[in-house]
Amino acid sequence: MQSWACDTRDALRRKMANSAKPASRTTLRGCVFLCVVWLTVGAAKGQTPQKLDCKKAGPCTCNSANGVIDLTPLANSDNTPRFKDVPGGGDSFSWNPCNPFDEGSGCAKVSACQNHAGTDDYPIGLQESAEFINDPTRGLEIHYTATTGFTQRESFVQLICDMGTEGSLTAKGEDPAGSAQYYMTLTSKYACPGVSGGGISAGSVLLIVFFSLVVVYILAGMAVMKFGKGAAGRELIPNYSFWKGLPFLIRDGIMFVVGGCKPKKGYDSI
Known part of the structure; x- marks a missing residue:
């Protein structure tokens, strides 16, 4: 009887742990999605008051x-x-x-x-x-x-x-x-600062640096994958598994926001 109770308790714990993973993963994806949205809006910087002297x-x-x-x-x-x-x-x-x-x-x-x-x-x-x-x-x-x-x-x-x-x-x-x-x-x-005056605004500089880093990341990553790991085809794309799962990341992020930024309830709430 005691052995059966222990087995049942262990099975329940395993089930709770497995159920908690999707909720944690959804929460993580939701946070990543919010960060991406925040950075995008910040880069656009339009339609917000300029706190500028x-x-x-x-x-x-x-x-x-x-x-x-x-x-x-x-x-x-x-x-x-x-x-x-x-x-x-x-x-x-x-x-x-x-x-x-x-x-x-x-x-x-x-x-x-x-x-x-x-x-x-x-x-x-x-x-x-x-x-x-x-x-x-x-x-x-x-x-x-x-x-x-x-x-x-x-x-x-x-x-x-x-x-x-x-x-x-x-x-x-x-x-x-x-x-x-x-x-x-x-x-x-x-x-916008710098548009008519011939200079470059801080926001423009940040965007230039960002896209420059993206290009370097892609080219350097493809070189490492090809000459360092002998990859070919789509495997040349650095972090291919991440980009492949990005649509699901966005989906989970949207669901996370729509759900009030709260993880789905599961066995982790017991």
């Missing part, structure tokens, strides 16, 4: 440790705004980097203009007031001011680096209501 060099240029940001390629020079009547918060907004423009009866020689209810135009930013600031939440942005009568209005243009976008402006409008503070967001490759 940038010293003003002109109304639409600034110098940072990562390179020059120069919005000159986006600027109109014919007294018209590059971005005109962008809707936001029930009003519409026009903005032109670098050069002033005129619009309607209320905006003369401005950088930014608000059209309220389709009738009244108000200056919300002058070129000479432009300053680059690093907001704790919105990151790098250009801040403008304009005063009419006893009212001072402010506008903030958030700069989002996106190498795949020439230039796109969205407007949130006045926030909060009655504050005379207006918010817009520019998404553009020219908001």
Whole structure:
């Protein structure tokens, strides 16, 4: 009887150990998948606020440790705004980097203009007031001011680096209501350090180094496999078994994320 109990206990332990392996393997694959996604998103770096100190060099240029940001390629020079009547918060907004423009009866020689209810135009930013600031939440942005009568209005243009976008402006409008503070967001490759200034940004350097290492890894690995181990055909690919299993790694990673980043319950939870 005691021998049967021991055999049963040992069998149960073996079953629990075997059942725990898939869960552990799934968890590991899920973690690897999350790391890959995080690195990919970090490399893309678009659509996120830039926590960047940038010293003003002109109304639409600034110098940072990562390179020059120069919005000159986006600027109109014919007294018209590059971005005109962008809707936001029930009003519409026009903005032109670098050069002033005129619009309607209320905006003369401005950088930014608000059209309220389709009738009244108000200056919300002058070129000479432009300053680059690093907001704790919105990151790098250009801040403008304009005063009419006893009212001072402010506008903030958030700069989002996106190498795949020439230039796109969205407007949130006045926030909060009655504050005379207006918010817009520019998404553009020219908001990336080094694009217009002739330098190379830190992100570009990282991508160049990454892909260079990938090429070296493949070529050196194939040489080692061929001349060191006498491999041929697909076995020339370094770590072939890993690349062969990569689709399953991605699948398990997706399932891991969808499942709330928790391993499947099995005997390891007993």
